Amino acid sequence: MSFEEYLTEFAGLPVVEFPVRQGVPVPEVEPGEVAWRLRIEADWGRNQGYYKDFKERFADFLEQVDVSRVRALIIGMTAYEDQFDSETAVQLLAEHAAAFPKLRAIFIGDVVREDSDVAYIEHTDLMPVLESYPLLEGFHVRGSGYDLHGGRSAAVRPFKHEALRVLVFESGGLSAEIIRAIGESEIPELEHLELYFGDENYGGGAGIEDIEWLLSGEKFPKLRHLGLCDAPNQDEIAAALAHAPIMARLDELDLSLGTLGDEGAAALLAGQPLTHLKSLDLYHHYLSDEMMQRLREALPGVELDLAAQRETEVWNDESHRYIAISE
Numbered sequence: 001m002s003f004e005e006y007l008t009e010f011a012g013l014p015v016v017e018f019p020v021r022q023g024v025p026v027p028e029v030e031p032g033e034v035a036w037r038l039r040i041e042a043d044w045g046r047n048q049g050y051y052k053d054f055k056e057r058f059a060d061f062l063e064q065v066d067v068s069r070v071r072a073l074i075i076g077m078t079a080y081e082d083q084f085d086s087e088t089a090v091q092l093l094a095e096h097a098a099a100f101p102k103l104r105a106i107f108i109g110d111v112v113r114e115d116s117d118v119a120y121i122e123h124t125d126l127m128p129v130l131e132s133y134p135l136l137e138g139f140h141v142r143g144s145g146y147d148l149h150g151g152r153s154a155a156v157r158p159f160k161h162e163a164l165r166v167l168v169f170e171s172g173g174l175s176a177e178i179i180r181a182i183g184e185s186e187i188p189e190l191e192h193l194e195l196y197f198g199d200e201n202y203g204g205g206a207g208i209e210d211i212e213w214l215l216s217g218e219k220f221p222k223l224r225h226l227g228l229c230d231a232p233n234q235d236e237i238a239a240a241l242a243h244a245p246i247m248a249r250l251d252e253l254d255l256s257l258g259t260l261g262d263e264g265a266a267a268l269l270a271g272q273p274l275t276h277l278k279s280l281d282l283y284h285h286y287l288s289d290e291m292m293q294r295l296r297e298a299l300p301g302v303e304l305d306l307a308a309q310r311e312t313e314v315w316n317d318e319s320h321r322y323i324a325i326s327e
Contacts, residue, residue, distance in 0.1 A: 002113040002172070002327065003142065010035040010136050011072040011105035017295060018061050032069040032102060037059070037110060039076025040087075054078040058092045072105040072138075077115045084121045084143065085110050094128035103133060105166075109142030119144060119170040119202040119327045123155040130159050137167035143205045144173050145188070158184035165222075166192040171230075172180050172326045175201030176210040183213035190220040194227030194254065201325040207233065217245035227254035227281075230325045235264030242271025251276075256283040256305065257324035262291045269298055279303040284324045286310050 007015050016027050016034040027034075040054055052321045063069065075089045086108050093106070106129060109121050111134075121143030130139065141155075149236055156178050164187050169178065174196055182193075193214075198204035211228070213219055226246065227239050234255060234273045241247055241255075253274075264288055268274065280295075287295075292306050313320045 006313040008177030012168040036072040097132035104136035107140040128296035140168040140172040146289040161188040168194040173198035176206040192225040197231035215244035230257040234260040235257030239267035259321035263288040302320035
C-alpha cells in the first residue's frame with residue numbers, strides 16, 4: 001500500500017493548492033492562514049496547460065503570493081514524469097529562505113499513489129532546508145532517502161537545530177543510517193517524533209539496535225509523542241518499549257501500520273504501566289479479539305485506536321504478516 005490522498009490539513013492549517021494550471025487565479029486567502037501546496041501535475045494524459053517545470057511554478061508562487069506571511073508549505077510532485085526527486089525543491093527552498101521569514105512548517109513529498117508509489121519518492125540531501133530555516137518548528141518528509149538504483153543516500157546527517165519541535169519521516173523503507181543520524185542530532189525542543197520503518201526491500205531494515213539511543217530516554221528531554229510505525233518487527237519494538245525508560249514520559253505512543261500481534265501487545269501489558277498515556281495508536285494490527293479486549297480493560301482511560309484488524313496469512317505452512325506502507 002502507498003499513500004492514497006493528498007494532505008487536507010498540515011501544521012494545524014487547511015491546505016490550499018497553488019494552481020497546478022497556468023492562468024488559473026490564485027485562491028483569495030490570507031497567506032498565513034493556510035498551508036500552501038506546490039506540485040506538478042503528474043498525469044501525462046491531462047497535462048495540457050499544466051505546469052511542467054517546478055522552478056517556473058515556484059517563481060510564480062513567489063510573485064503571486066505574499067510569501068513573507070506564509071507559515072506552512074507543502075511540496076508535492078516536482079517533475080512531470082512519475083518520479084519524485086527532492087533536489088530541485090530543496091535547492092529552491094534554501095536559495096529563497098530570506099523570502100519566507102515566517103515559515104515554520106515544511107512537508108516534502110506530498111505524493112500519492114496516482115503520482116508515484118512511496119518507494120519511488122527518493123530524497124538526496126535534505127540538509128540545506130534544516131540549515132536555511134533555523135526557526136523551523138515542523139519538518140515532515142515522505143519518502144525513502146534511498147536511491148533504488150544506486151543504493152543508500154545520506155538524506156539526513158547529524159544536525160543541530162534549536163527550534164524544531166516536530167520531525168516526521170514517512171517511508172516505505174527508512175534506512176537505519178537516517179535513524180541513527182537523528183539519534184546523533186541535537187534537537188533540544190523536539191516534542192514529536194515519527195519514524196516509519198518500512199520494508200527492507202525498499203531501503204528499510206532497521207532493528208532494535210538502531211533505536212537503543214531513543215529507548216534509553218537520554219535524548220530529546222521534551223519528547224512526548226513517539227511514533228515507531230510501519231515496522232515488520234513491530235512485536236520486537238513493542239517488547240523493547242515495554243521496559244524502556246523513554247516510555248514513562250510519553251503522552252502519546254504510535255505503533256500503527258505494522259505487524260503487531262498478540263505477542264507484542266502482551267509484552268506491552270506486562271511491562272511498565274501504560275495508564276499515563278493519553279493515546280495508544282495500534283491502527284493496522286494482527287491482534288486477536290481477545291487481546292483487543294484485554295487492552296481495553298487494562299487501559300480504560302487511554303484513547304485506543306484498534307481499527308484495521310488484519311489476519312495472519314498462512315501458506316506453505318508459513319505465517320505471513322504485512323506492513324501497511326511499503327511499495
